Amino acid sequence: MTYTDLSEQILRKQSYLCVGLDTDLRKLPHHLLTEPDPVFAFNKAIIDATADFAVSYKPNIAFYEAQGPRGWESLQRTLEYIPADCFTIADAKRGDIGNTSGLYARTFFEPQAAGLNFDSITVAPYMGRDSVMPFLDYEGKWVILLALTSNPGSADFQRLVTTSQLDGGMAGGGGDYMSENVAMDQLYQTVIKTAQTWAGPDRMMFVVGATQTSELSRIRELAPDHFLLVPGVGAQGGSLAEVSRRGLTKAGGLLVNASRSILYASDGLDFAAQARTEAQTLQKEMALYLAERV
């Protein structure tokens, strides 16, 4: 899917909602457990219920892997079922040396490999450029790079102050660190800057947790046109209003993910109807923010 396609869909549906398919077999409504593939039966009902209000679906791969081979079959069926106009995200957080990243790219992007054909994949940046590029070798596919995540551990490394000047300086007293031509950024900012030399906004997005609103304006400065995938609204406590005010662009520029609040809105026979209501509530709120933005 192209940047323009995604942007147009957002304006048409008046929504930038991504539904996270973190489908946990242990949380499914009991009446589904007798289905031949309960995870797919659940996902199918959720997709049917929410597709009017969502522009993207994001299966969290951990939930499928934890079921072994049959989990991969549920994932294949789910991905095939997602409407073609919705942007699909493999939330896999992969990243390895080049030939291994290349295999992960095959897995998620080449249908004849593992039966999957996602539009995009989330990737961890720690291993650098050659761990990311193999995903970009697939024309039309996207990398969604972790930048500033929503969890408490994001403070451990992502927010460390870094300098790109590696040699010299400190042993002699650190004077170089005061000169103006040394870049001082938090690690996640360096990630955002560096990754823009690998691909443009038409092929790359960044993950920014909804709990990190204080940083969102700075991130928008660094990456004015990139889509941001924003998890953490709802169960994790992020504010949709704050995220939207700081993150929306003319093209949309946001995919805000909600998982548990939609999937598990009810654990009864009405789970799909309740999921629909929840998704519609978010969409209506998003329509307001889209209108405010213009």
Next chain:
Amino acid sequence: MTYTDLSEQILRKQSYLCVGLDTDLRKLPHHLLTEPDPVFAFNKAIIDATADFAVSYKPNIAFYEAQGPRGWESLQRTLEYIPADCFTIADAKRGDIGNTSGLYARTFFEPQAAGLNFDSITVAPYMGRDSVMPFLDYEGKWVILLALTSNPGSADFQRLVTTSQLDGGMAGGGGDYMSENVAMDQLYQTVIKTAQTWAGPDRMMFVVGATQTSELSRIRELAPDHFLLVPGVGAQGGSLAEVSRRGLTKAGGLLVNASRSILYASDGLDFAAQARTEAQTLQKEMALYLAERV
């Protein structure tokens, strides 16, 4: 497997060889392709041929995932076949928010989840403490954290100079960065230091690429007792001699991985015999370095 068990096995076998099972269907000897599970047939032959000389096996999960559901079945069969005295590593480079990392931990550590029971898993540190701890909740299981990897992209972020002092200082001219109580490290060094507050050498190892020998002595200072998992000898150009001289400890302290040089020593009927020869050559060299060390 405990630290002591692993150390004793190294001294008994006079080897710290880890065989990386990066089994690529496209590279298998042709005569195996008629087997019901060619990947497992290959791995079984490689394990039989090398178990006298190896203390550890490391399936690279990307290679199995790229086959879809049947790849997971090959992985299950392979893991069950690895001798019980060998240390098993899921080279998966996972890492996500807590509840998702918890599911990855279930996948690789709980046999009743996905049919896998690895001793350890490789984890990317970018998301910090709460992305790593769920793996350590499994008693007796190990985390092998990426520190300084073997690929060119390791320079992009891992070697950035970081300071743990986030606020204050720079805006006012950077004077704080010269004071002695501010830690200035490369990111990978900060990762090694920080991660030691999460678990001791009995539960955590670090990945250090064999191409990074100039940093190995510094890493040994930072983590004198931790095992280091060292990929990159052979195809990637790292030197076993250099790695061993700088990395070995009294307890062993190294797992040096070789993948392609062993797996694809021959693509003919003699592939297992050639793999055995290659593994034995590495083991003999390792025995010399173990002797030198004392």
